Amino acid sequence: MSETTKTRRLWRDIHVFDGLRTLPEPMAVISEGARIVSLVPMREFDEATVEGCHDMGRGGVMTPGLVDCHTHLVFGGSRADEFEARLEGASYEEIARRGGGILSTVTATREASKEQLLELARPRLEALIADGVTTVEIKSGYGLTVEDELKMLRVARRLGEVLPVRVVTTLLGAHALPPEFKDDSDGYIDLVCREMIPAAAKEGLADAVDVFCEKIAFSVAQCERVFEAAEAHGLPIKAHAEQLSNLGGTAMAARHGALSADHIEYLDDAGIQAMRQAGSVAVILPGAFHTLRETQQPPIAALREAGVPMAVATDANPGSSPLFMPTLMLNLACTLFRLTPQEALAGMTAHGATALGLKGGGRIQEGATADLCIWDIDTPAALAYAVQPGRLRQRLFQGELTHAV
Numbered sequence: 001m002s003e004t005t006k007t008r009r010l011w012r013d014i015h016v017f018d019g020l021r022t023l024p025e026p027m028a029v030i031s032e033g034a035r036i037v038s039l040v041p042m043r044e045f046d047e048a049t050v051e052g053c054h055d056m057g058r059g060g061v062m063t064p065g066l067v068d069c070h071t072h073l074v075f076g077g078s079r080a081d082e083f084e085a086r087l088e089g090a091s092y093e094e095i096a097r098r099g100g101g102i103l104s105t106v107t108a109t110r111e112a113s114k115e116q117l118l119e120l121a122r123p124r125l126e127a128l129i130a131d132g133v134t135t136v137e138i139k140s141g142y143g144l145t146v147e148d149e150l151k152m153l154r155v156a157r158r159l160g161e162v163l164p165v166r167v168v169t170t171l172l173g174a175h176a177l178p179p180e181f182k183d184d185s186d187g188y189i190d191l192v193c194r195e196m197i198p199a200a201a202k203e204g205l206a207d208a209v210d211v212f213c214e215k216i217a218f219s220v221a222q223c224e225r226v227f228e229a230a231e232a233h234g235l236p237i238k239a240h241a242e243q244l245s246n247l248g249g250t251a252m253a254a255r256h257g258a259l260s261a262d263h264i265e266y267l268d269d270a271g272i273q274a275m276r277q278a279g280s281v282a283v284i285l286p287g288a289f290h291t292l293r294e295t296q297q298p299p300i301a302a303l304r305e306a307g308v309p310m311a312v313a314t315d316a317n318p319g320s321s322p323l324f325m326p327t328l329m330l331n332l333a334c335t336l337f338r339l340t341p342q343e344a345l346a347g348m349t350a351h352g353a354t355a356l357g358l359k360g361g362g363r364i365q366e367g368a369t370a371d372l373c374i375w376d377i378d379t380p381a382a383l384a385y386a387v388q389p390g391r392l393r394q395r396l397f398q399g400e401l402t403h404a405v
């Protein structure tokens, strides 16, 4: 599109949460093409700039498009039976140890074709989009063979082509030990390092590499090998760590410059300091905490005090967080972990973007990408306060209106 034909849009009298804080007074915002070009307080607004702008309305709250920085949206099958078993007393770990849990999803995902996985994932992603998401991370991790992991990543990339959303992909080959490698977990890590990571890197299918560092998954030493292989291919790293116990995976990941450490209910002070030094983001996943009826709280106050940025994400997956509603996560982050509504919102905008290595993403400022949500609420905090679908008035992805009521 040439300069002169770029659509200009204007919002007046709108309360803006800019990704880090709520601006103190009502604003006028102008986007042009895919960018935000003007952000000024209403009292400084010059009506002359209205010329040629589409009037997008007045009032409400504007936030950056939500960034869901941790999901497992591509999968086959259902784990409703496991949900029932857990209600009857079985733990997530017990179910995993007897071959259910992640491995039951692996079986169903291996059996599904690319096309089937795409059709299964589409409505899940549409649910996130309808709740304001404009950037989503999608992990592999239910294939656990080179071909099945690549299949998952291809589906994830495809989702970003068929729906108006930015998809960031993560290779999570080290998610669980597949049955063919029973009693040979080092052999499986060899496969991840020597074949899976190189293949995903060669095809440009992965934007980052993740691991599950836990007693029921992989050791700190094994995860470190995965990170070294990722580094050798120029891929950033992140970790599912300290979710069920404290193994020190977060500190090791931070030493490797991890973008983020995720879950971290059992994180200790040494881990927090390592994250602070590395500039890693703490990804808080209240959906998994809630679903697993976890009681160990992530160390929110200590993270806050150390100045470690906190992101909030759905962790949408068939087992530990079958929850596909980002604004519910804002609510849970506040009610369960006592984040402030502002912290929760920053966690699903600016800090979520940082956790994905998207510098300057998840922000409303002049020059930023016009990924925007306009909500029918009075204050940004109201987004976390009530759990109420249907409040998204407008959604813009790269300046294009993709949702309007």
Ligand code: NIG
Pocket (backbone or CB within 6 Å): 072, 101, 102, 105, 212, 240, 243, 288, 315, 317, 318, 319, 320, 321
């Ligand atoms: O983020 N912790 C490990 N992985 C996922 C759960 C995946 C599953 O249960 O299917 C998580 O909680």
Ligand code: FE
Pocket (backbone or CB within 6 Å): 070, 071, 072, 240, 315, 317
């Ligand atoms: Fe996860």
